[in-house]
Amino acid sequence: MTHGFTLRDLHAMAAAACRADRSLASDAHTRYDVAWSAIATALSEADEPPARAELVRVGWQAIYNEVREMRHMFGHRDKDGTNEVASSPRFRQYWTLPPAYPEDGLIERLALPQILARLTDAERAAVVALAVHDDYQSAADALGIKYSALTARIATARQRFRMHWYAPETAPPVKGTDRRVGSRTQQLRTHCRNGHELSGDNVYRRPNPKPGRRGERVCRVCESERSKARWVRKKEAAA
Structure with a gap:
């Protein structure tokens, strides 16, 4: 081994990490293997000899992380070790519950390019520049226009987009101000x-x-x- 630790020491530290773990959420062999691998990796990557207590901590933290990942994968509810597989509401929603209105996402994906095509070339260029630079002044500089010209194009593009998006109904008023920087x-x-x-x-x-x-x-x-x-x-x- 390295840094003066032997395989016997590695076994003892992995066993100590298993005893320090309070979850007991997997079988003993799995917990030991996870702790052993994590401690061996920490030893091989350490530049200076680590303390034994620190290596034991690395072991039981690795067990905790492994258990947490497995619980997440199998859909256990967080912060409750008594729940069964697929007890998480999000897990059940993803795997078993169909969306209430599946057509909404499809309609949006079809409507977006159709409405963007209604914008003028100048408006569409302003929207793309703002999306790329995420800042009004930077977008204006990229297009070679004044800041006021960019905001005017964005305002008309937003108005035109909302008019078509909510048609045949009237678009609700815009609340707040779009601020890209503090x-x-x-x-x-x-x-x-x-x-x-x-x-x-x-x-x-x-x-x-x-x-x-x-x-x-x-x-x-x-x-x-x-x-x-x-x-x-x-x-x-x-x-």
């Missing part, structure tokens, strides 16, 4: 406070209860680490 004088952050890049799959927006307002951008890495820390504190408090 401030024109302050650039959007490119990294979170912990240095993680806010782009691609590492960023998502929380829902904003105010109409027309975009939610706060959240770093997925930081959110995942906070969730793990909360779970560890809860596990230690219950021990």
Whole structure:
């Protein structure tokens, strides 16, 4: 083995991880194999000799994650170990319950390209530029037009789109303002406070209860680490 640990040590730590796991949600052999693999991986990837307690923690956390993934795959209800397979409402909805109105999704997919075709070339270019750049000023610069010209095209495109989308009924009034940035004088952050890049799959927006307002951008890495820390504190408090 590495860092002074032997196979006997690895076996002892995997067994200790099994004893530390309180879920007992799978058979003993599976829990042992999961813990053994996680500890062996942590040892092989460590630059410095890790503490034995830390390796045991890695083992029982791996057991917990494995159990959680298996429960999710088989549709167990979260936070309740007594429920049976396919007890989660979302699981049953996905696999057994047909949508109440399946035609809605089909109608929307057919109507969207038909209504977009009703826009003028200038309006359609403005909509595409705004979708690509996600910022009014950047979209205007990309098209080589003034900011006011872009907002005017977006306004007429929105009005025309809503007119056809709700036809033959009258479209309801638009509530709120479409704001793509928090401030024109302050650039959007490119990294979170912990240095993680806010782009691609590492960023998502929380829902904003105010109409027309975009939610706060959240770093997925930081959110995942906070969730793990909360779970560890809860596990230690219950021990």
